[in-house]
Amino acid sequence: MAPRWQRFIHPNAPDIHSPYIAHDKPIFASPFGPFPPIAKDLNVHEFCSPPDQNLLEDYDLFIDAVTDERVTLHHFLNRVRSLARVLRYDGPGSLGLKKSPKNDTEAGEILGLFSRNNVHYPMLVHACFRAELVFGGISPESTPFELWHVLRKMQITSLVCHETLLPVVVEALKLGRGPEGELQLVLDLEKIIILSEDLSLNTVLIHRTVESLVREGSKLAEPHRKLLGGDKLCYLFQSSGTSGLPKAMMISHKNAIHSGMQGLITATQTARFLEIETLTHQTVLGIIPAYHSYGMILWVLRLGNQPSTNIMMPKWDLELALRTIEKYKVTLLPLVPPLVRQLALSPLTEKYDLSSVQAVASGAAYLPPDVAYELAKKLPNKAPIPSGYGLSEAASIAAPPMEGLFGLKVSEPGTIGFLLPGMEGRVVDPDNLKDVPKGTKGELWVRGEVVCMGYFHDEKATAEIFTEPGWLRTGDLVMRDAEDRIHYHDRLKEMIKVKGLQVAATEVEDTLLDHPEKLVIDACVAGVDNGRGDGSLFVRAWVVPSANGKEQGEEVVIAKLNTWVGSRLSKHKHLTGGIEVVEAIPRTPSGKMLRREMRDLYHKGVRAGQIKAKL
Missing domain, CATH: 3.30.300.30 (ANL, C-terminal domain)
Incomplete structure (x- = not known):
């Protein structure tokens, strides 16, 4: 039997020891080469848990950093199957959800997920994948007005809400259906489901709990059916909201699978280059929000393909994070720049044992080089902290690779490295839309399977980011250097x-x-x-x-x-x-x-x- 990692490498992928050859052509590609081929209609859940592969040995998949509640891999998968039977539009469950739309040209069931990080959040997401139910990830920091806007923008028809956020939902609903001429509120109040910390409850107020649905599904027979995915709409995500109220991005199963695959490709090729075991087990600090594209990759899209124990934190608390790292021997810290800065500058870091930490990664926003160096000095290997680059519209675009892999030079903090697997890029003058020479600043345009389908029910906004078919305008000012490494400068709008x-x-x-x-x-x-x-x-x-x-x-x-x-x-x-x-x-x-x-x-x-x- 071929190694598990082999499906993450294209048959014609570049040799890890062969130097990448930079060039001056306007369109440049990833040193890692293209994505490996996948089935046209592959579903995200079956990408993460292939039905034709033996299940890995059981291990703790999620641990609550506050309560120490644990969910093992096997328990997780059993719960996913149980919940999916109830969520499925043509399944045997009692919930009665409708069929989801394939894109924004048709109506259908869209389930909102409104919760902070929780050990059962990824189970909800994978149950939606398995049920072919489109969901929308909603920021738990939303005010009632912001929630009301997102519920309408995403056309949410049913909602899973953490019990602590129910008051926000109540206030949002008081704002009514929405102005005439705009998308109306279509949430069915009888389809509000509560994610409760008390797993024994069947209802909270008048609403069913997630756990009651899992219990119901566990008693139902599993229908035999082929799961579909591919180009079908998989989920909706909020834009960052830095320029007005957020829009909703359409992410297909194909987009999601390739976003999850990029990290698996780079990890596999890096391990082969270093001549160490591939895709080894990691213990990961789970603070990145699961509703965000960065968190979706970490807590959902890689599950089952790279063994990991994820210590989930509902919200950021510096001392809790440090205690968690020490207690659970965390090996990987995925962070955002403000958290890197806190860890770098706080004297509390000196009071805890951080010797287990093997790697830190930063994403979602620009990481100043001085901050990266300050935290690196406090960690065992003293290695500079890489900062990946992606957008809500394309979750992962570029990152610094291991020095020497494909003969590549080091990517110093302040650069965003090289294009990730399967990506192509251009640097374009934002005024005349012509490609600029290497070494010249311009807007980064990218294309690849991770690029979203467009904005949900917003043709104008979609047209603005796809000036040319297939090419996503990132809105970021960059410079491509002689080695095809990308240097980030700023948001064009900023x-x-x-x-x-x-x-x-x-x-x-x-x-x-x-x-x-x-x-x-x-x-x-x-x-x-x-x-x-x-x-x-x-x-x-x-x-x-x-x-x-x-x-x-x-x-x-x-x-x-x-x-x-x-x-x-x-x-x-x-x-x-x-x-x-x-x-x-x-x-x-x-x-x-x-x-x-x-x-x-x-x-x-x-x-x-x-x-x-x-x-």
Whole structure:
């Protein structure tokens, strides 16, 4: 029998020891080569748990970091099958859900999942895969208004809600069906299901519990049927919401399978290059939200293919995370930049044993190089922390590979590495839509099987990200270097135009954080109205002072930062819009900085006369 990992390698994949040859053609591809072929109609659940392969030996798959509740692999799969019998539209269960749509040209059942990380969340997702039930992942941080918007945007007809979030649902429903001419609320109140921490309950208030459905399904016979997937709609995900209310991305089974496969390909090829065992067991800290594309890859799309014990945390708590790492001997820390920063700067990290940690990875937002180095110094192998790159619209696009694999050079922090397996890229002038030469900044365009189907019921937004068929416009400014490595610069929409010159907000932020006296621990930079009406902007910064900065006082810190930026950056990048000291920088749950929110607050203050604009 062929090794399990062999199905993750294309028959004509590049040899791991053969150098990747960079070139100057506009379209460049991943050094890993193409995806291996898969069945046209493959379902995500059967990708993760192939019916023709022997089941791995049992192990703890999920552990609750707070209660120590455990779910083993075999128990997980049995529960998935039980729940799927009840969720299936043509199954024997009593729930009575309808058939889901194949795309947004037809109506059908869409189940909303509204919960923080929970040891049973991945079971819900895989039961949906197996039942061919489309679901929509909803942020548990949603306000009632945001939830109301998402329920309508995703056309949610049924809902699984964690018991602690039920009050948010109640308030959202009070907002009504929605304005005329927009998508209406279609949630059936009789199809609200509660995810309860008390597994003995059959109901909460008047609503069935998830556990009652699992118990019902365990008593039903398993129908014999072929599971379908392929190009069919699999799930909906929220956009990050950094530019207005979130949209809903359509992810097909094929998109999801290839997103899960990329990490398996890179892990397999890296292990073969290092001549060590492939896809070995890992113990993973489970803080990345499961409703997010990053968390979906970690907690759902790789299950069964790479053995892992996932220690799930319902929300971030620094000391709980450190205790969890020490207690469970965590080997892998998938994080987002704000959490990397906390771990790097907190003195609490010195009080706990982190010797089990073999690797840290950051994703979902830009990771400043200084932060990556600071945390690396506290870990056993001292290795720099790589920062992967992806979007909600294409979960995984690029990442730094192992140095030497395919003859590749190291990807220093600040770069996002090389294209991941199966991806092609271009760097395009966002104004004239023409490819730019290597070494020139431009917008990154990508194509590959991980790219989403488009936005649900939003043709205009879909057309904006697919200017050319198949090519996703990422909205990110990058530079492709001589080796075809990608250097991230900024979001195009967050570029600041000063007298016709572009200023990358992240460059100014990194400079502020890099002050030799470490005066600030976080910084946000955005363009604000210069009050002259000429379309040009002032560059303004909001900073969170360090202990040293607080001791020196706001006036001293602001003066020193202005001098530092003036000595390091070109004149058009100077902080002509001023520096404001704040307690915290607002971010999305995935770690993306909400520059728009800071900018809007500033403009509101100027209009109200509370802030005096610099002219």
